[in-house]
Amino acid sequence: xxxxxxxxxxxxxxxxxxxxxxxxxxxxxxxxxxxxxxxxxxxxxxxxxxxxxxxxxxxxxxxxxxxxxxxxxxxxxxxxxxxxxxxxxxxxxxxxxxxxxxxxxxxxxxxxxxxxxxxxxxxxxxxxxxxxxxxxxxxxxxxxxxxxxxxxxxxxxxxxxxxxxxxxxxxxxxxxxxxxxxxxxxxxxxxxxxxxxxxxxxxxxxxxxxxxxxxxxxxxxxxxxxxxxxxxxx
Amino acid sequence: xxxxxxxxxxxxxxxxxxxxxxxxxxxxxxxxxxxxxxxxxxxxxxxxxxxxxxxxxxxxxxxxxxxxxxxxxxxxxxxxxxxxxxxxxxxxxxxxxxxxxxxxxxxxxxxxxxxxxxxxxx
Numbered sequence: 358x359x360x361x362x363x364x365x366x367x368x369x370x371x372x373x374x375x376x377x378x379x380x381x382x383x384x385x386x387x388x389x390x391x392x393x394x395x396x397x398x399x400x401x402x403x404x405x406x407x408x409x410x411x412x413x414x415x416x417x418x419x420x421x422x423x424x425x426x427x428x429x430x431x432x433x434x435x436x437x438x439x440x441x442x443x444x445x446x447x448x449x450x451x452x453x454x455x456x457x458x459x460x461x462x463x464x465x466x467x468x469x470x471x472x473x474x475x476x477x478x479x480x481x482x483x484x485x486x487x488x489x490x491x492x493x494x495x496x497x498x499x500x501x502x503x504x505x506x507x508x509x510x511x512x513x514x515x516x517x518x519x520x521x522x523x524x525x526x527x528x529x530x531x532x533x534x535x536x537x538x539x540x541x542x543x544x545x546x547x548x549x550x551x552x553x554x555x556x557x558x559x560x561x562x563x564x565x566x567x568x569x570x571x572x573x574x575x576x577x578x579x580x581x582x583x584x585x586x587x588x589x590x591x
Numbered sequence: 592x593x594x595x596x597x598x599x600x601x602x603x604x605x606x607x608x609x610x611x612x613x614x615x616x617x618x619x620x621x622x623x624x625x626x627x628x629x630x631x632x633x634x635x636x637x638x639x640x641x642x643x644x645x646x647x648x649x650x651x652x653x654x655x656x657x658x659x660x661x662x663x664x665x666x667x668x669x670x671x672x673x674x675x676x677x678x679x680x681x682x683x684x685x686x687x688x689x690x691x692x693x694x695x696x697x698x699x700x701x702x703x704x705x706x707x708x709x710x711x712x713x
Contacts (some may be wrong), residue, residue, distance in 0.1 A: 514675070515675060518675035518676050519675055551602050551604060552602050552603075553601075553602060553603045555602075557602060557603035557604055557606075557607050558603070560671065560672070560675075583607075586604065587608075
């Protein structure tokens with residue numbers, strides 16, 4: 358069985374504007390879109406550029422737009438998950454394009470760093486490790502699943518409109534650390550997200566939840582961050 | 592470097608808080624409005640019925656609060672959407688003051704109308 362892959366191509370050094378190039382690939386049961394891209398790169402056109410690493414939906418490198426929706430290429434099977442014989446592959450929207458399917462994630466990671474995505478502790482460490490009960494872990498279990506693929510930010514209209522908006526991924530990470538019982542830096546982090554371009558910029562469009570390949574309810578966690586701020590007297 | 596209009600100063604927390612607070616009032620009053628207008632009695636809307644309501648002090652207070660909360664809620668929401676897409680400082684300021692002035696004018700006009708309303712023809 359053959360499927361046609363229409364892939365976004367753009368090399369800023371040689372192309373005046375982006376275009377789509379078509380490739381026909383023999384597909385098989387269990388083949389992922391990443392397998393198909395690898396086949397195209399290795400067997401048909403070595404100039405096709407895309408990011409990939411773990412092949413297990415853990416590293417977040419291969420998020421891209423597939424037939425209009427955001428998926429991880431390594432988690433999407435070309436027969437089971439995509440019924441159409443025509444598969445359109447584009448880079449994540451909302452980012453600068455470096456080449457073909459590779460987008461510039463610098464701004465994404467800069468915003469993430471602004472929310473201090475690491476444990477802040479003031480007390481001396483215990484003899485072995487900082488323990489957490491299973492009950493307390495439940496608060497951060499889902500938020501900790503984020504693989505930083507950037508799909509949520511690419512789906513968020515507030516992020517498209519405001520380049521300074523922290524965006525759903527950074528806010529989710531801020532929630533994860535603020536809600537972690539082992540962390541003592543919630544006040545510092547809440548002061549950072551309590552900003553026009555922070556938690557208050559979200560309009561609850563909930564596109565981020567729709568785009569998240571890990572099905573994290575990101576908008577709910579942004580609401581919880583707001584709740585924390587309200588509890589701390591706005 | 593000059594700051595873009597409306598991007599510094601308050602965090603937006605209080606604006607959001609009042610937006611939520613007014614929504615509670617609006618939801619309750621809208622339910623009362625629909626019940627009174629369409630479901631209580633025979634459902635017909637006549638000048639006499641509305642004039643009776645508007646002439647009573649209780650309804651005047653309810654309607655004035657309805658006017659203020661509705662205007663705040665709607666115009667705050669409008670500005671919130673627009674400010675995502677307007678990045679030029681002059682146009683931001685222009686549209687912000689247009690919304691604020693328009694809202695203020697409607698507050699004055701609406702208040703005068705509601706407070707002074709008297710039923711014509713007994």
